[in-house]
Amino acid sequence: MSNKPLIGMNADFRATNRNMPAYGYIAAGYFQSIIAAGGVPVIVPPLADTESINALLDSVQGFMMIGGADLDPRNDGFMLHPSVRPLDPSREASDRMLMAEIAERRMPILGIGTGMQLMNVQQGGNLFLHIKEDLPSAVPHHDAHDPNHRHTLDVESDSLIGRVYGDGEIRVSSRHHMAIDEVAPGFRVTAKCPDGVIEAIESEMMDWFAVGTQFHPECGAASALDVRIFEEFVEAVVARTQEEIRLVA
Numbered sequence: 001m002s003n004k005p006l007i008g009m010n011a012d013f014r015a016t017n018r019n020m021p022a023y024g025y026i027a028a029g030y031f032q033s034i035i036a037a038g039g040v041p042v043i044v045p046p047l048a049d050t051e052s053i054n055a056l057l058d059s060v061q062g063f064m065m066i067g068g069a070d071l072d073p074r075n076d077g078f079m080l081h082p083s084v085r086p087l088d089p090s091r092e093a094s095d096r097m098l099m100a101e102i103a104e105r106r107m108p109i110l111g112i113g114t115g116m117q118l119m120n121v122q123q124g125g126n127l128f129l130h131i132k133e134d135l136p137s138a139v140p141h142h143d144a145h146d147p148n149h150r151h152t153l154d155v156e157s158d159s160l161i162g163r164v165y166g167d168g169e170i171r172v173s174s175r176h177h178m179a180i181d182e183v184a185p186g187f188r189v190t191a192k193c194p195d196g197v198i199e200a201i202e203s204e205m206m207d208w209f210a211v212g213t214q215f216h217p218e219c220g221a222a223s224a225l226d227v228r229i230f231e232e233f234v235e236a237v238v239a240r241t242q243e244e245i246r247l248v249a
């Protein structure tokens with residue numbers, strides 16, 4: 001039996017328009033990072049029912065929730081904001097069902113960008129809808145002309161992010177205009193940009209490995225330290241799987 005864990009990851013989706021067919025797609029850095037860390041990626045298109053969600057989650061040992069466009073704030077009881085560019089509704093609906101079941105199962109999860117934001121709102125936190133308005137003194141967190149726009153990071157030493165990045169100046173890839181406002185119960189902030197924008201959270205629950213980064217450790221300009229986040233995640237998935245096998249043995 002292979003020790004390589006199957007790690008699910010949600011594909012993005014673009015509906016058909018004019019003469020273009022609908023596409024499911026995912027940036028290669030997401031699955032390449034999991035492969036490099038010793039996992040086997042399982043790319044999941046938007047699913048429409050909980051039976052399919054459960055069948056998929058029965059077949060993988062961990063999940064990575066990827067980045068993308070914006071969560072529709074109306075799904076969390078807030079008004080739409082002119083800066084919001086919503087995810088395709090079928091992807092967002094699938095992601096929300098996945099996130100709810102992953103949380104219920106306490107399945108190890110790594111959320112990146114939108115994926116971290118979804119983790120936070122699904123667990124009871126909320127978001128700033130537009131950093132430029134909500135945090136006007138913040139530094140730029142997105143550059144439409146530079147996909148590898150970076151900023152520095154301050155990390156909590158006693159955290160996964162702290163273990164990975166250690167001391168010294170850290171620069172990470174940033175591509176977002178929304179950010180976490182109130183952190184969900186059971187989670188804590190483990191990294192911030194010096195301007196105060198939350199850049200990483202992790203679960204404080206002993207039975208759930210759940211880590212989120214607003215920055216993008218999977219991007220093309222990722223450092224050797226960024227890669228360590230994926231290694232820590234895969235190690236946590238393997239440990240959880242071995243624990244489950246031990247418990248049923």
Ligand SMILES: N[C@@H](CCC(=O)NCCCC(=O)O)C(=O)O
Pocket residue numbers: 027066067068069070071112113114115117175176177178179
């Ligand atoms: N849309 C949210 C989250 C930002 C995010 O995930 N950016 C990555 C986009 C590129 C990709 O698909 O990986 C926000 O703007 O705050």
